[in-house]
Amino acid sequence: MSDMSYVRSEMLPERTPPASSVGFVGWARANLFNGIVNSILTIVSLVLIFLVLAALLPWLFSPTWNSGSLNECRDILNGHEGACWGVINERWEQLLYGFYPNGSEAGSIDQRWRPNLAFLLLFVAVIPVLFNMISRRMNWVLLLVALAYGAYAIGGTLGMIAVVVLLAAAVFVGYKAFSSDKATRAAEIEAGAKRLPNPLIFTAIFPFLVPFLLWGGSIWVFVGAALGFVLAGLAYRYLSTVVGSLAGMIISVLVAIVWWLFMIGPFASAMDAILPIALEQIESRKFGGFMLSITIGVVAIGISLPIGIVLALGRQSDLLIVKALSVGFIEFIRGVPLITLLFVASTLLNIFLPPGTNFDIILRVLIMVTLFAAAYMAEVVRGGLAALPKGQYEAADALGLDYWKAQRLIIMPQALKISIPGIVSTFIGVFKDTVLVSIIGLLDPLGLSNAIRADQAWNGVVWELYGFIAFMFFVFCFSMSRYSMYLERRLRTGHK
């Protein structure tokens, strides 16, 4: 056996792979030039990319940021092709805020901190709903920092004291979470979840705080509106044990309606006399730009969510008439383009309401966009309901829960969680659709771009304005769609 000299006794050293299969060359051969078709496709794509960039980049990087008019741009460019960015430099604030008071008119002060604060608070309010990506403690820290910004914007000695107090509170709440040790941090997060109040409390306050911030007026009107819900909740809690859940619900709704119809006015004026807290009132027609788009989008989605849930439940229900009404509403709204609903808002809504009713166009648009979003939201929620296994419904029945309790405790938490990506994409759709309001004459970014072109100095500027608006929409929508994809992955609890 030992003389099998033709068998090698030691291993050969590994050879390096051929140069053509490693590194960039190898990658390119495997991914870009594997086969004739792929090589052609690669070359065509490269040429395409080159052509687009060669046309776009010199135009994009043009030194016209500080020019004051289109003619100045032409002077600077001196016959070369190039963008006239002066229009964005001069008007970007207008594209963001519309005609919201910025302190430039005599006798007015800069009020733009209000939409800014509302935008910040939006994140604070939405984060605990969307997903528990940050701990409860961090959420409260964020809220305190956002409020400190608001106090800073109000200014004055009192404002500065408030800033210091709020920031100190933020540090006090937050410092424990910033331990370098991972285990301590986790323990603190755990403890914070038990000790600190639920951030959803702020989410519940948010819908009443934001209209107050944006439109201004007395805070007591909005407190009164919120109190209606509180009263209804209390009425339901105490009456449902006495008269049963259905009757309790009907009575509590009646209580809220009576409160809103007859009691808010006296309540607000009484409280105003005691403790007047008010912000300067801003008319709706001063809303514009992306602020208008975001306002319409957020309000429509926020209000349409509960309506959509009710419609989806109606559509799933066994009650024939309720089901027919829900299906009719959903299919009608989904069957007509949004622009016809906006025509209704601009021309017909006042005709449908009692004679003499006249409220401003933005509110009317909000109503119609909300109805529009509600129909789509109902379908999203219905998808979530349909995705739940039947066993969940049967288990709820087996526990002896009545319909509403089963919905509230078992069905809805799961169904809504499944629907979050759908809700986000509905929001993206509605947000994109808000540019349609320019057709009925509102000054959303697209409407404003026409208004800017009407200015003598910028007559003829097209690409820069459209490009800026498109870029802003892209940033908003793209980031939201990425986030919704991330959520989809996180929520996929099935096979991995």
Add this chain to the structure above:
Amino acid sequence: MTTTTDPHQGQFRLSMLLYDSRYRSMTIQIVALIGFLLLLGWIFSNTAQNLTDLGKEPSFRFMGEPAGYDINQRLLEYSNQDTHLRAALIGLLNTLLVAALGCITATVLGVIIGVLRLSPNWIVSRLSAVYVEAFRNVPVLLWIVFIMAILIETLPSPSAFRKGEASMSLWDSVAVTNRGVYIPEPLFTNSLGNLHLLGGSSLRFDVSLDLIAILAVLIAGILTSGLIKRRADRIQEATGTRPATWYWRLGVVVIPTSIVLVLLGLHWGYPELKGFNFQGGTHLRNSLIALWLALSIYTAAFIAEIVRAGILAISKGQSEAAGALGLRSNRTMSLVILPQALRVIIPPLISNYLNLTKNSSLAIAVGYMDITGTLGGITMNQTGRELETVLLLMLVYLAISLTISGVMNWYNESVKLRER
């Protein structure tokens, strides 16, 4: 109010309406119905009151009055002396035209992009991803006005053609100008003439007998070709070998159609520069092209994602099994993957067609006279009949939507997996 109920006591009491599940559903439904009817009645009475105050009794008589405005892009003949009803009809046809054109190009583009996105070629798949994200994350209205601006600002004016700064493309047959695109139109020397239908009324329309003749021959050819295919299938199943039939199948479609075209004397009317503008040929206006292109590229981004998802939804085992059976890759695609992927693709595809049709109402932003531009635009402003026009407009769109979703439901039903 007492809540104790005794099941042995068969008598009906009023409280059972709320507490007995047998009656409670009825109570809820009746309450909901009454609430709905009250709301409806409230809106009706408000509307009636408001319209009386305005002196506008609801009536559709204005639809029979002369419209008094021109429509530049139209499929049927129309003059400003025609009625509002005819204007609305022209608008409806324009809506359907741009929707049909858009659906075709969006599908072609979307399928290409969707397939390319799955390509193993890194740069091609990234480029398709960039296309999808860029186009679907910007509002379609912005794309419409953007493309309209490109057409108006960057294309040469007809005077540039006169001065020789621009020239017609595709062997001098197509003129691309900033006033629109002029393409050749088919003309027939031995034309069979037109069939006038519903003459005299607002809905009158002409049908070209030439077109009918061509279509009849074409369809007959396609049907014959189907017969040949079926015969080939039969032979293949009986004997195992498939006779070569492609030249027969091509011949029965192409040859008779060509003969009819020659008999009719087909020739093309080319656009020519006369005066300040092009004459002859078919004029596609900028508004139509901008709307068509914008709707196509926007919807194509969504269709690409649908196609990609549909192909990815087919499990890998299917293509591996097909490979194990010895099918070549193109047969695997056409016989195994596509039939299954289509079941996933078609329903969302049709709902995107629906979205495209609804988005075509944004035509009003570029002045394309679709049904929103005629009925909901000029007719509404001229007659002041907001209620009636918006109602009609919604009904028209609702009819289109319900038709399309009816087709979708029928399709879903027919391709549903038959499980035991």
